[in-house]
Amino acid sequence: MLRQIEGSRAVAEAVACCRPEVVCAYPISPQTHIIEAVGAMVRSGELSPCEFINVESEFAALSVAIGASAAGARAYTATASQGLLFMVEAVYNAAGLGLPIVMTLANRAVGAPINIWNDHSDAMAVRDSGWVQLFAETNQEAADLHVQAFRLAEELSVPVMVCMDGFVLTHAVERVDVPDQPLVDAFLPPFEPRQVLDPDEPVSIGAMVGPEAFEEVRYLAHARQLAVLERIPAVADEFAELFGRRSGGLVSTYRTEDADIVVVALGSVLGTIKDAVDERRERGERIGVVGITSFRPFPRDAVRRALGRARSIVVVEKAFSIGFGGVLSTDVAMALQGLNPVVVTVVAGLGGRPITGASLDGVLVDAVEDRLPPLTFLDLDEDIVRRELERMAATRRSGPTAENVLRDIRSVAAGPV
Amino acid sequence: MPEPLPTADDPTDVDGRVHFYQVGSFAVGNRLLDRSLRTVQSDIGRTNSLDAGHRACRGCGEALGARYTLDAAMRAVEGRLVAVNATGCLEVFSTPYPESSWRIAWMHSLFGNAPAVATGVAAAMRVKGRSDVRVVAQAGDGGTVDIGFGCLSGMFERNDDVLFVCYDNEAYMNTGVQRSAATPPAARTATTEAFGLEPGAPFGQGKDLPRLAMAHGIPYVATATVADLHDLEAKVRRAMAIRGARYLHVLVPCPLGWGSEPGDTVKIARLAKETGLFPVFEAEGGKVTHAAQIRRREPVESYLRLQSRFRHLFGEHGRPDLVARIQAIADANIATYRLLEATADTTGGQS
Amino acid sequence: MSDSAFQVRIHGRGGQGAVTAAELLAVAAFLDGRHAQAFPSFGSERMGAPVVAFCRISDSPIRTRAPVVAPDALVIQDATLLYQVDLLAGLTPQAYMLVNTSKTFVELGLGEFVKTLRPDRLITVPATELALHHLGRPLPNAVLLGGLAAMTGVVTIGAVEAAIRERFSGAVADGNVAAALAAHEHVLQEEEELAGAAPD
Numbered sequence: 001m002l003r004q005i006e007g008s009r010a011v012a013e014a015v016a017c018c019r020p021e022v023v024c025a026y027p028i029s030p031q032t033h034i035i036e037a038v039g040a041m042v043r044s045g046e047l048s049p050c051e052f053i054n055v056e057s058e059f060a061a062l063s064v065a066i067g068a069s070a071a072g073a074r075a076y077t078a079t080a081s082q083g084l085l086f087m088v089e090a091v092y093n094a095a096g097l098g099l100p101i102v103m104t105l106a107n108r109a110v111g112a113p114i115n116i117w118n119d120h121s122d123a124m125a126v127r128d129s130g131w132v133q134l135f136a137e138t139n140q141e142a143a144d145l146h147v148q149a150f151r152l153a154e155e156l157s158v159p160v161m162v163c164m165d166g167f168v169l170t171h172a173v174e175r176v177d178v179p180d181q182p183l184v185d186a187f188l189p190p191f192e193p194r195q196v197l198d199p200d201e202p203v204s205i206g207a208m209v210g211p212e213a214f215e216e217v218r219y220l221a222h223a224r225q226l227a228v229l230e231r232i233p234a235v236a237d238e239f240a241e242l243f244g245r246r247s248g249g250l251v252s253t254y255r256t257e258d259a260d261i262v263v264v265a266l267g268s269v270l271g272t273i274k275d276a277v278d279e280r281r282e283r284g285e286r287i288g289v290v291g292i293t294s295f296r297p298f299p300r301d302a303v304r305r306a307l308g309r310a311r312s313i314v315v316v317e318k319a320f321s322i323g324f325g326g327v328l329s330t331d332v333a334m335a336l337q338g339l340n341p342v343v344v345t346v347v348a349g350l351g352g353r354p355i356t357g358a359s360l361d362g363v364l365v366d367a368v369e370d371r372l373p374p375l376t377f378l379d380l381d382e383d384i385v386r387r388e389l390e391r392m393a394a395t396r397r398s399g400p401t402a403e404n405v406l407r408d409i410r411s412v413a414a415g416p417v
Numbered sequence: 418m419p420e421p422l423p424t425a426d427d428p429t430d431v432d433g434r435v436h437f438y439q440v441g442s443f444a445v446g447n448r449l450l451d452r453s454l455r456t457v458q459s460d461i462g463r464t465n466s467l468d469a470g471h472r473a474c475r476g477c478g479e480a481l482g483a484r485y486t487l488d489a490a491m492r493a494v495e496g497r498l499v500a501v502n503a504t505g506c507l508e509v510f511s512t513p514y515p516e517s518s519w520r521i522a523w524m525h526s527l528f529g530n531a532p533a534v535a536t537g538v539a540a541a542m543r544v545k546g547r548s549d550v551r552v553v554a555q556a557g558d559g560g561t562v563d564i565g566f567g568c569l570s571g572m573f574e575r576n577d578d579v580l581f582v583c584y585d586n587e588a589y590m591n592t593g594v595q596r597s598a599a600t601p602p603a604a605r606t607a608t609t610e611a612f613g614l615e616p617g618a619p620f621g622q623g624k625d626l627p628r629l630a631m632a633h634g635i636p637y638v639a640t641a642t643v644a645d646l647h648d649l650e651a652k653v654r655r656a657m658a659i660r661g662a663r664y665l666h667v668l669v670p671c672p673l674g675w676g677s678e679p680g681d682t683v684k685i686a687r688l689a690k691e692t693g694l695f696p697v698f699e700a701e702g703g704k705v706t707h708a709a710q711i712r713r714r715e716p717v718e719s720y721l722r723l724q725s726r727f728r729h730l731f732g733e734h735g736r737p738d739l740v741a742r743i744q745a746i747a748d749a750n751i752a753t754y755r756l757l758e759a760t761a762d763t764t765g766g767q768s
Numbered sequence: 769m770s771d772s773a774f775q776v777r778i779h780g781r782g783g784q785g786a787v788t789a790a791e792l793l794a795v796a797a798f799l800d801g802r803h804a805q806a807f808p809s810f811g812s813e814r815m816g817a818p819v820v821a822f823c824r825i826s827d828s829p830i831r832t833r834a835p836v837v838a839p840d841a842l843v844i845q846d847a848t849l850l851y852q853v854d855l856l857a858g859l860t861p862q863a864y865m866l867v868n869t870s871k872t873f874v875e876l877g878l879g880e881f882v883k884t885l886r887p888d889r890l891i892t893v894p895a896t897e898l899a900l901h902h903l904g905r906p907l908p909n910a911v912l913l914g915g916l917a918a919m920t921g922v923v924t925i926g927a928v929e930a931a932i933r934e935r936f937s938g939a940v941a942d943g944n945v946a947a948a949l950a951a952h953e954h955v956l957q958e959e960e961e962l963a964g965a966a967p968d
Contacts, residue, residue, distance in 0.1 A: 004794055004797075022537060022540045051541075053537075059533070060568050064534070064537035066526050067524070067535060068540050072541060073537075093526055093527055171807060172805060173804075174794070174804070174806070202521050202522040205523070206524050207517060208509055208514055212514070272833050275832045355834060358837070
């Protein structure tokens with residue numbers, strides 16, 4: 001049903017339609033509205049049968065989901081940032097055991113310094129864990145991806161996290177066609193576990209595996225991910241057929257057919273980028289956009305096809321590998337090995353810094369003029385950076401960096417409005 | 418004419434009050450008991466939840482404790498049971514790839530999350546309308562008292578329907594005998610070596626998990642040892658008859674980590690109780706309801722001398738002062754839990 | 769940037785419902801059959817701290833997630849913010865400005881500034897007083913939407929009322945609706961007066 005609704009609420013309702021049996025979560029900004037909404041639906045009986053468990057930490061949250069899933073129940077949880085890192089042992093455990101848990105990751109920066117706003121550093125921290133990572137561009141896609149996520153997870157026995165930008169999507173009120181229960185029921189059959197804790201047919205789950213077999217067990221996890229890569233387009237097609245709209249898939253392309261320059265990104269910033277690209281197109285510049293929806297497994301062939309003809313690729317990403325460079329752009333560059341395009345990285349939006357149309361326009365102009373360096377930090381205040389570096393060079397006891405920078409910003413911004 | 422021996426059908430034929438002793442032990446010979454009073458372990462039809470073929474050390478108390486506990490639990494719920502195991506000796510020696518010695522539905526996730534995983538299993542059973550299937554979570558002292566404590570407290574607070582069993586061998590044994598918060602004062606471990614001003618583990622305030630469990634007000638808390646099989650099985654049975662969060666703390670001597678003879682495991686467990694160092698009791702809703710009386714009190718020395726982790730307290734450079742402090746702990750336990758109410762023979766021990 | 773979108777920026781203090789105002793506005797636009805997007809500027813949630821919320825309204829889907837830099841309409845729920853935050857950043861000469869106050873623009877110290885804007889697009893509304901009167905609480909957020917509807921026509925007052933009733937119920941809904949309608953009337957009257965008055 002078409003609603004003007006907060007992103008968190010849309011996701012909660014989509015998840016509820018998936019009939020999760022055990023929901024467990026620990027509150028963390030900006031995921032709270034999702035879990036509160038699901039909890040309320042369980043309490044009111046709207047979502048039933050479902051056990052909603054308030055746990056004492058994120059580590060407990062995913063652990064409860066692990067136990068529930070191993071016992072054959074459809075399990076769901078949600079977290080962000082610090083919470084994800086607190087449960088990271090369990091993240092790897094769930095993937096290693098092949099448990100089809102679905103989790104919403106309300107993308108938020110990871111500290112220190114502590115920051116509650118959106119970027120992708122949390123998702124990047126677990127990209128090698130074996131979880132499927134799907135990135136939503138809009139709240140519509142966020143809602144839809146959860147439905148597809150349960151299907152993928154259970155078919156292939158692999159946990160799936162749906163990434164949606166914290167605050168930017170979770171707290172935005174926009175038009176969403178919230179999936180209807182009958183359609184979700186038609187799309188998502190009841191959970192048939194591959195392995196289950198059942199006294200009638202006892203098995204041992206979670207045995208120790210030594211050097212003689214570990215590589216094989218891990219390879220099988222890799223094979224599962226490759227199977228996911230095969231399956232995602234088909235699941236997206238089935239979804240489109242049933243629900244009448246496209247959501248998900250491996251990548252999305254916009255005006256790439258004749259593009260010299262293609263901008264690549266994950267998540268909600270794609271919308272802002274498309275607006276900026278349209279403006280450049282009006283000036284005759286041939287620029288396109290590729291959104292990567294399935295970040296893990298990384299759709300190398302699809303990316304290669306979408307980007308192979310371009311002259312230059314600008315990867316705009318909300319995370320980076322400290323001391324090195326881009327994360328997404330490294331994956332993109334690897335996918336394009338042997339092909340023409342030059343890949344440059346623009347790190348933007350860290351810690352929730354708004355990515356403005358004007359700044360993006362500047363990037364596109366530089367791209368057209370071939371002026372973009374390999375690595376750009378968008379809207380970086382170099383003066384502030386220089387001050388701190390000089391301070392550190394001048395004295396040993398220079399103090400906490402974050403505090404120094406904040407003080408500098410305030411003093412620079414001080415003065416009457 | 419010798420007196421008629423008691424028969425299997427009527428073991429109380431003699432004087433109406435019979436004590437059974439076998440050589441050096443207080444164990445009752447099961448064959449002399451009425452069938453209905455015999456232990457699960459004595460029944461050839463027992464589950465053997467932890468079956469033969471596991472890789473535990475000779476004399477491992479935990480292997481005994483786990484089999485006793487789970488077989489009793491399986492009997493109590495007629496096989497409708499799932500076990501969740503934390504990382505540790507038990508998990509490692511019971512599932513050496515590609516084998517598993519578990520005959521029951523069993524899961525191992527991580528070190529610190531057994532209580533939470535068990536909560537999840539119980540929730541799944543409930544939501545699927547299979548609340549008849551019960552859940553036992555088990556861990557060593559490390560996985561309970563240290564790294565698992567957060568999750569355990571959460572499980573207690575929610576009163577989740579899980580029986581949590583701690584097999585306490587008083588250190589991180591699987592990784593090479595490092596101290597845990599359950600390591601007793603003066604015990605030598607690899608991270609509390611037996612030298613210095615206070616050799617071995619410090620005389621701190623300890624971390625009394627049974628009392629912490631009681632402080633959460635959960636329905637049932639009990640302690641037991643592998644020396645008294647009847648007692649342990651009865652407590653498991655009692656626990657499984659209750660719904661909600663339950664906690665069972667079982668002392669399981671570790672010959673390797675404690676430096677004791679493999680054949681002394683049961684004896685040492687018994688001495689832990691008889692010295693007063695390990696009070697054996699039950700509590701409901703936060704209050705002690707029963708404490709097993711000390712039958713024949715022993716000085717702590719008779720317990721300590723059997724373990725080389727306390728060797729440094731004796732001999733030429735011995736520390737009688739530390740032994741005295743340990744004795745004081747035992748004395749305090751006896752007073753607190755009233756372990757000598759029956760005023761049986763008090764041979765040995767200092768008052 | 770989709771130029772076709774009408775962009776509103778709402779300034780308030782934590783606890784005054786600026787975020788709710790943006791959401792209600794978006795819902796009203798939806799009920800009018802239009803596309804809308806509302807989101808807060810993401811500051812820490814503290815009572816009394818400056819809060820900014822955005823709303824875009826358009827007949828076509830809205831893609832951008834950037835904050836509203838050049839608002840077509842500025843709504844100021846708390847006039848004291850004028851001395852604390854650069855509320856006026858990005859205002860174009862064609863912009864609308866609706867301020868919750870019983871003072872005049874000159875009294876607020878904006879006399880010079882407002883000369884750069886269109887006089888018929890600058891309105892003050894005593895929204896807090898209206899809220900106290902109709903609702904019993906000094907919450908000006910929904911009230912101001914009534915004024916915004918009158919001033920800009922970007923949403924209908926009917927949709928505003930429906931949005932309020934969807935969000936609130938009982939006396940709270942009734943009070944908010946009454947206050948919003950009163951603000952709507954007030955602004956319509958102001959507009960008439962301005963139309964009748966000689967241009968500056």
